[in-house]
Amino acid sequence: MQTRVHKNKRVIFIAILSLTLALALTACSSNDSADGANNTENNEVTNSDRLIKEGDSLLIPTSEISETAEFYFVTVDDTRMGVVAVKTPDGKIRTAFDTCQVCNGSPKAYFEQSGSSLQCQNCGNKFPMNRVEVEAGGCNPIPIFEKDKTVTDESITISYETLKVNKGLFPSNWKK
Numbered sequence: 726m727q728t729r730v731h732k733n734k735r736v737i738f739i740a741i742l743s744l745t746l747a748l749a750l751t752a753c754s755s756n757d758s759a760d761g762a763n764n765t766e767n768n769e770v771t772n773s774d775r776l777i778k779e780g781d782s783l784l785i786p787t788s789e790i791s792e793t794a795e796f797y798f799v800t801v802d803d804t805r806m807g808v809v810a811v812k813t814p815d816g817k818i819r820t821a822f823d824t825c826q827v828c829n830g831s832p833k834a835y836f837e838q839s840g841s842s843l844q845c846q847n848c849g850n851k852f853p854m855n856r857v858e859v860e861a862g863g864c865n866p867i868p869i870f871e872k873d874k875t876v877t878d879e880s881i882t883i884s885y886e887t888l889k890v891n892k893g894l895f896p897s898n899w900k901k
Contacts, residue, residue, distance in 0.1 A: 774799065774800055774805065775797070775799045776799070776800050777799045777800065777801045777885055777888055778885065779885055780885060781885050782882045782883060782884045782885060783797060783799050783808060783883040783888065784880050784882055785797060785808075785810055785820075785880060785881040785882075785883075786879065786880050787818060787877075787878065787880055787881065788879075789810075790810050790811065790812045790818050791811075792812055792813070792814070792841075793811070793838065794810070794836075794838045794854065795809070795810050796808070796809050796823055797809075797810065799888060801885065801888045801889055801892050802892060804895055804897070805895060805900070806822065806888060806891070806892055806894070806895045806899075807822065807823030807824065807895070807899075807900070808820060808821070808823060808869065808883065809822075809843065809857070810881065811843075811854045811857060813854060813855040813857075818881065819854070819855075819857040819858035819859070819868075820857070820858055820868075820869040821857050821865075821866030821867055821869055822866060822867040822868075822869060822891055822894055822895075823835050823866060824866070824894050824895060825845040825848065825850070825864055825865065825866070825867075826861075826862060826863060826865060826866075826867050827863065828845055828847035828848050828864065829867075829894055830896055831847045831896070832898040832899055832900065832901050833845075833846045833847035834846075834847045834899070835847075835899065835900050836852070836866055838854075839851055841853065842854060843857070843865075843866060845864060850864040850865075852865040852866065867891070867894060869883060869887070873887045
């Protein structure tokens with residue numbers, strides 16, 4: 726009788742352990758898919774990735790730029806990068822690489838808009854959008870200065886060369 730009870734307890738224990746493991750795996754996979762959905766959602770809200778090859782440029786129509794930050798994703802030589810463009814209250818369009826100068830190297834060293842600021846998703850620092858492309862150094866988006874782009878009334882052009890020189894700012898696991 727005791728052997729039978731002992732076997733039943735072992736079977737129940739194994740069943741409970743298996744069920745617990747199955748529930749844990751289900752929870753992990755649903756969290757992974759939720760994270761994936763957020764990444765996909767971010768890409769849908771912003772502009773889709775563009776492959777930039779030698780001789781190409783990132784062309785941003787000025788008509789797309791407003792006081793709501795626009796994020797452009799490009800791939801240069803197998804490196805995924807981001808550029809942010811925003812129009813400040815004075816009407817000036819400003820651009821920067823979508824990575825934090827201090828947190829650079831972290832997969833979360835990118836910005837999201839928070840009111841009239843850009844907030845680093847790694848350290849939480851908020852940077853006023855009217856300071857984009859004005860300040861270099863510190864915990865802020867890395868500026869793309871006038872000398873590194875061509876600006877007309879219709880567009881902003883950032884060359885392959887400028888992008889290639891700065892691709893080292895983006896680790897392979899950036900924004901993942």
